[in-house]
Amino acid sequence: MSLTEDLDDFLDTDDFAVDATYDGATVVKVIFDHAYLEQVDIAGTNPVATGKASDFPAGTCIGKALVINAVNYVIRRREPVDDGLFVQLQLEQQ
């Protein structure tokens, strides 16, 4: 018996997910984190967003804009998570 997951259940904005605007027009749901990060003597944060892989197509989402909480980011890296249904996006703040 196969299991069919509803991926949107993992991206409930009543829990941890937030609405984000992808590529200037499309509203998607992501789980956003920006934990403290220190690199080569410089303090900063590591902004990453986790969303459905289908919302962020491989090969085309790199370099696209993602607006989260009114802050503009650009997607710099797309990393499939586990079975690849979700992706983690490395973001660059603009």
Place this chain on the structure above:
Amino acid sequence: MADHVRKQIRAAAVTALTGLATTGARVFASRVYPLQDADLPGLLVSNSEEAIESASLGGANRYLQRTLTLEVKACVKQVSGYEDLVDQIAKEVETALANNNTLGALCKYIVPRGIETELAGEAEKPVAVATLRFEVLYYTALNAPDVSS
């Protein structure tokens, strides 16, 4: 008794590097904590290794030849042009130290010996750090490390 000459050299380097066009007053000596956004672009100044050889015979007042490595890190965080900016800072740092080649008679010379650049992209903006290593030659008596000879 004055400070060890290596401390005097580090302080003199900070003075020589303060007020440069790109980094301004954001010059930090011996800092062990990471730079914050308000500190950037900035410079980290520290001493690393120092080789010491006897330069004369004698007892407690024999001369020591000391070759100190002074490190200056040029630190940048910005969306674009980060490596260009650390290279610009390197130019300003090298020029400033060349124009203060004895650091007020504390040393015989200070010359660049190497540059290593690190780039990283996991932070909210790219970061770039160039580590400039300078060789600083100075002499002291064995029993007077606080006086440059």
